[in-house]
Amino acid sequence: MASDATLTADDVMIVNAARALGELARAGRATCFVGIGLPSTAANLARHLYRPAPVLIYESGCIGSKPSRLPLSIGDGELGDTADAVVSVPEIFAYWLQGGRIDVGFLGGAQLDRFGNINSTVIGSYEAPKTRLPGAGGAPEIAAAAGRVIVIMRQTRRAFVERCDFRTSLGFGDGPGDRKKHGLTGGGTRLVITDLGILEPESGTCELVMTQLHPGVSRQQCLENTGWKLRFADGLNETVPANDDELSTLRRVRSGEAL
Amino acid sequence: MSIIVDLRQAIAEHVKNGMTVAMEGFTHLIPHAAGHEIIRQRIRDLHVIRMTPDVIFDQLIGAGCVRKLTFSWGGNPGVGSLHRFRDAVENSWPRAIEIEEHSHAGMAARYSAGASGLPFGTLRGYRGTDLLDLTENVRFIDCPFTGEKLAAVRAINSDVSIVHAQRADREGNVQIWGIIGVQKEALLSAKVAIATVEEVVDRLVPRPGAVVLPAWVMTAVACVPNGAHPSFAMGYSERDNDFYREWDQISGDRVAFEEWIQRHVIDTPDHGAFMHSIARAPSRGRNGI
Numbered sequence: 272m273a274s275d276a277t278l279t280a281d282d283v284m285i286v287n288a289a290r291a292l293g294e295l296a297r298a299g300r301a302t303c304f305v306g307i308g309l310p311s312t313a314a315n316l317a318r319h320l321y322r323p324a325p326v327l328i329y330e331s332g333c334i335g336s337k338p339s340r341l342p343l344s345i346g347d348g349e350l351g352d353t354a355d356a357v358v359s360v361p362e363i364f365a366y367w368l369q370g371g372r373i374d375v376g377f378l379g380g381a382q383l384d385r386f387g388n389i390n391s392t393v394i395g396s397y398e399a400p401k402t403r404l405p406g407a408g409g410a411p412e413i414a415a416a417a418g419r420v421i422v423i424m425r426q427t428r429r430a431f432v433e434r435c436d437f438r439t440s441l442g443f444g445d446g447p448g449d450r451k452k453h454g455l456t457g458g459g460t461r462l463v464i465t466d467l468g469i470l471e472p473e474s475g476t477c478e479l480v481m482t483q484l485h486p487g488v489s490r491q492q493c494l495e496n497t498g499w500k501l502r503f504a505d506g507l508n509e510t511v512p513a514n515d516d517e518l519s520t521l522r523r524v525r526s527g528e529a530l
Numbered sequence: 531m532s533i534i535v536d537l538r539q540a541i542a543e544h545v546k547n548g549m550t551v552a553m554e555g556f557t558h559l560i561p562h563a564a565g566h567e568i569i570r571q572r573i574r575d576l577h578v579i580r581m582t583p584d585v586i587f588d589q590l591i592g593a594g595c596v597r598k599l600t601f602s603w604g605g606n607p608g609v610g611s612l613h614r615f616r617d618a619v620e621n622s623w624p625r626a627i628e629i630e631e632h633s634h635a636g637m638a639a640r641y642s643a644g645a646s647g648l649p650f651g652t653l654r655g656y657r658g659t660d661l662l663d664l665t666e667n668v669r670f671i672d673c674p675f676t677g678e679k680l681a682a683v684r685a686i687n688s689d690v691s692i693v694h695a696q697r698a699d700r701e702g703n704v705q706i707w708g709i710i711g712v713q714k715e716a717l718l719s720a721k722v723a724i725a726t727v728e729e730v731v732d733r734l735v736p737r738p739g740a741v742v743l744p745a746w747v748m749t750a751v752a753c754v755p756n757g758a759h760p761s762f763a764m765g766y767s768e769r770d771n772d773f774y775r776e777w778d779q780i781s782g783d784r785v786a787f788e789e790w791i792q793r794h795v796i797d798t799p800d801h802g803a804f805m806h807s808i809a810r811a812p813s814r815g816r817n818g819i
Contacts, residue, residue: 307608330634331556331709343771344607346557348764351709357739360556360581360712361642364635369654392631397664403619405605405612408582412635412655441658453657454679 278513280425280466281309282521283485286513288313288423288464292375293321295419300374301325304413307345309423310377312524315341319520328373330409332358340527364409368416371456376417378410379424382435385478385499386449387442387460389414389422390435397437407439414440419461426465432498443477467493468510473502483508533702533745537726537752538800541567544690544722544749545576548597552579552641552688552720553586556711557607557769560761561694562586563754563801564726569593570796579688581637581712582607585760585777588614589795591627592787598628600686602637609774613781623784630665636683640667641712643685644719650682657681691720694758695743696765698727699734702745707737708764714741722749726757728766754801759810770810 292303292314303325305314315338318324327336331346335355342350351357358367367373381404382390391410395401414420420442424430442460443449450459460479463470469483481493482504494501535543545551545568553561565586568576577598580587584606590596592614604615617623632640639651652671656662657679667684693713695706704725706713717723725743730753734742745751755766760773780790798804 331558331711333709342608343774344557344769346607346709346711347769348558348708348762351558351764357709359710359714360634361638361715364638365642365653369635392660397660400620403611403616406601406603406631407633407659407661408603409634411633411659411661412653415655415657438658438660444658449658454654455657456654 278518282518283510283513284423284425284464284466285309285313285316285521286517287469287510288377288421289317289320289517291421291462291464292317292325295375296321296323296325300418302328302373303375303377304328304330304368304373304409304417305377306379306410307342309379312341313423314377315524316517316521319524320517325375328363328367330360330363332360332363334358334367341525364412368412371416373413373416374418376413376420376457378413378420378422378440380410380422380439382430382432383422383424383463384432384435384442386444386446387422387463387472387477387479388435388438388444389440389442390437392437392439394436410440414442414457414459415455416457419458422460422463424463424465426467426493426496428496428498431496443472447475447477467496471504473504478502480504481507483510485510486512532700533748533750534698534700534730535750535752537563537567537754540724540750540752541571541573544724545573547573548575549689550577550579552686552691552716554580554691554693554711554713554716555758555761556582556709558709558711558761559694559706559713559758559763560584560586561692561726561757562759562761563757563804564692564694564724565590566795566801566804568595569791579686581634583615584612585774588612588777588781589791591615591618592624592781593791594624596627598630600630600632602632602634606774606777609778613778614787617784630667631661632665632683633661636668636681638712638715640683640686641715641719643683644687645715648685650684652680652682655681686719688716688720690722690724691716692724692726693717694726694763696727696763697729697731697734698725698751699731702748702751703734704743704748704751705734705737705740706743707740710741714743717743718747723747724750724752726752726754728755728757728763729753756805756810757801759805
């Protein structure tokens with residue numbers, strides 16, 4: 272294990288998200304629609320760590336971007352300069368996402384509920400919001416059409432809620448059968464990577480259950496930081512600690528050093 | 531008569547109180563200078579449309595120009611909240627604004643329909659989300675061939691659409707390249723199409739992958755170097771990420787915001803003076819190099 276005192280909870284999330292993407296890339300499902308922030312950091316880490324590398328697609332129309340430094344926004348010049356192709360915004364959503372060419376959607380949000388639905392619109396009521404969030408962006412259709420969705424979010428009682436204040440993007444709706452009822456073509460929220468561990472939908476109920484804990488994290492901690500009656504999978508796994516290669520690559524991805 | 535005009539004249543002639551104005555540019559080529567000119571001319575009660583209302587719409591909202599906002603994602607990319615937008619929505623300051631929100635895919639389909647002269651666009655979207663309850667402009671239709679239920683979204687046809695582009699020739703043919711966003715659709719769906727450009731050249735050299743809007747679909751073209759700042763124009767300027775971070779401070783406080791708008795936008799005669807007043811060197815390449 273890398274005995275690195277500076278390893279943060281975000282680092283653990285990012286490394287595990289990169290691993291998940293790397294695994295999918297090895298299985299040949301590697302086109303990834305990337306949101307900015309933690310998803311972009313994780314996707315770029317995976318691009319450096321794994322072969323075949325995942326193909327990064329940004330909603331600004333950049334396909335196959337290979338940025339040398341982490342972009343601040345989804346439309347940084349670097350993303351266009353290093354892309355295999357740059358297409359218009361209507362095209363990226365119509366031909367590439369709706370057309371079924373995206374294997375993985377990488378999303379974050381302000382709230383997540385036990386069926387993997389995501390809120391990125393408002394906290395509180397819509398008419399008199401406690402907090403006005405940025406809104407939907409590309410998320411609803413990514414959640415609808417990507418082969419699977421990986422969510423990266425810090426696990427807290429405020430964020431992991433019984434029911435989202437606003438349903439911006441659909442996971443499994445109200446439970447089994449809902450995606451089909453709504454005609455959604457993608458696989459929905461299949462993996463939720465947090466600073467405490469990993470949640471996956473339970474087959475049969477579609478409810479998110481804890482399937483993996485990061486090193487040093489207790490079940491009690493997970494329960495305290497989840498707003499619904501969280502359950503744990505049989506045969507709960509423990510996360511393999513981040514290794515030196517992952518951590519040094521992450522450091523270099525962040526600093527923008529040549530890789 | 532040439533359609534190449536001064537920005538002040540283009541805005542004064544074509545943007546009037548109460549109009550519906552779309553301003554596009556997906557992170558790249560955001561028409562900031564045009565937005566500032568709208569603020570300078572104190573145009574009011576606008577219904578503004580933009581997929582990603584970021585700093586420029588934060589300024590328009592904070593300056594009291596906006597009655598209604600139609601959008602799909604409102605934030606300061608990579609930095610955080612739009613404080614003026616939030617203050618308007620949460621506290622009705624400086625005035626209450628109406629909002630109508632969509633997804634990016636929905637907005638893109640609405641512009642495409644507008645550009646195509648169709649009353650609506652279709653997509654597989656919105657189903658199961660709470661967005662549906664908030665707008666009259668999304669309905670569902672049955673596909674006549676497969677029976678699939680699809681979202682129908684009302685076309686956007688703005689009174690005026692404004693974009694920033696790299697260059698135009700003296701006739702007003704406009705060339706855009708790099709991240710092209712939804713600019714073409716925004717212009718072609720509008721009654722009046724305005725572009726600001728980095729430079730006006732004698733002859734447009736064709737570029738692979740570039741979008742060209744012929745002069746005859748444009749209403750007015752104004753030469754405004756650095757007109758996208760703090761956004762960028764590929765081949766001419768870099769994104770000023772520091773400014774986006776600084777905006778978080780400036781916009782976080784009503785007084786600081788008002789002082790900034792007064793000093794740098796209202797009290798400057800044009801975009802060149804604005805760039806000078808915020809101490810940004812007008813560094814740029816020539817001919818897109």
